[in-house]
Amino acid sequence: GEDVEQSLFLSVREGDSSVINCTYTDSSSTYLYWYKQEPGAGLQLLTYIFSNMDMKQDQRLTVLLNKKDKHLSLRIADTQTGDSAIYFCAESMDSNYQLIWGAGTKLIIKP
């Protein structure tokens, strides 16, 4: 069945780049999303990529999509303490009205 997998934790130093990875199983995905959840808050959409794109850049965020390997990544340049959060990857398909969510990657920033 459909599945989205992410590592549960990532630790980086302040000022370094963070790369959060996600793998998915359904090749019919149309959109892939990154949502951010700050402590005690709901999820917020960070960025998304359409399945016919390889890359999308938005200020400090770069999303890379490798459809052949079913691999999605989110790169955060110059990571700041305000980037501490849980990052969720999700995929949507045309075939049904569902978003399939990863378990989330907790980004920990070391000073």
Place this chain on the structure above:
Amino acid sequence: NAGVTQTPKFRILKIGQSMTLQCTQDMNHNYMYWYRQDPGMGLKLIYYSVGAGITDKGEVPNGYNVSRSTTEDFPLRLELAAPSQTSVYFCASSYSSFNTGELFFGEGSRLTVL
């Protein structure tokens, strides 16, 4: 604009009790959703609604009920609470469907069933 508002934020229930989680949005979104978030797991869809008067089951609907009498409100009812329903519950809304629409989330409701 308050966005999506959920109440209560925290609740402890005894096994067998019932309760309603309230959700309201002021963005005039047609689509509304209830998710649960368990530790180490992705969000699971409980129920969703594509407009007032229309609801449908998601992936994990057992033990829950919903109603959608207005565009703004989408309450989630738990009947006969069980420990397996201990979770964080998120309500969300969107202007368009899952596939293309950004979801706006409430802050979550942490429910413990003892």
